[in-house]
Ligand code: DX5
């Protein structure tokens with residue numbers, strides 16, 4: 001199993017952001033998750049392309065830009081120029097979802113849709129060919145440090161099934177990312193429910209030792225991978241025996 005851990009810099013020390021992203025990558029982060037809030041789509045205000053451009057030279061790993069903004073399109077080329085590798089947005093915030101996804105890819109980035117806890121997964125259905133990843137929110141967007149909403153586990157299962165069917169039919173992968181309330185003590189269940197990419201803000205940047213926290217998460221993910229392999233093997237045997 002191929003898992004990615006994406007620390008959200010929303011919980012980093014913004015006065016020392018360059019050092020923070022270097023440290024978290026040295027501690028084992030696979031991606032940097034970059035939360036963009038506009039005080040319009042969500043009731044909070046954070047960082048834009050200038051800050052993305054400023055941290056870009058400090059790390060080699062992909063920068064995963066999560067746009068919580070409305071409208072979306074004008075910011076896409078700006079973030080692409082600022083060094084973003086992945087750009088995701090909320091479908092409710094774009095007038096033309098298919099067009100925005102195409103725009104992100106045109107700008108040379110991986111494209112994804114973000115689903116709020118109450119947003120139905122149907123938004124995926126007609127744009128599967130334009131998705132590189134799907135991000136499920138396990139909190140309502142706007143703030144770090146909120147509790148994981150358990151319903152997200154069942155939703156992950158449904159998203160995983162849609163993605164699995166698509167990949168089987170086309171051979172094309174789509175990543176499944178989760179964002180909100182991810183901790184060492186729930187990451188295993190979240191992985192077993194279907195996620196492969198894990199955003200964690202307060203759990204990592206709120207910890208004294210980033211490496212110890214990321215290592216602990218990886219140990220949990222290792223257990224999840226073993227459980228998933230056992231489940232697949234049992235299913236295979238059941239089918240074989242039927
Ligand atoms: C919330 C953001 C998240 C947030 C996660 O709107 O999209 O990325 O930083 O923070 P934690 O991991 O603390 O829930």
Ligand code: ZN
Nearest residue numbers: 035066179199
């Ligand atoms: Zn986010």
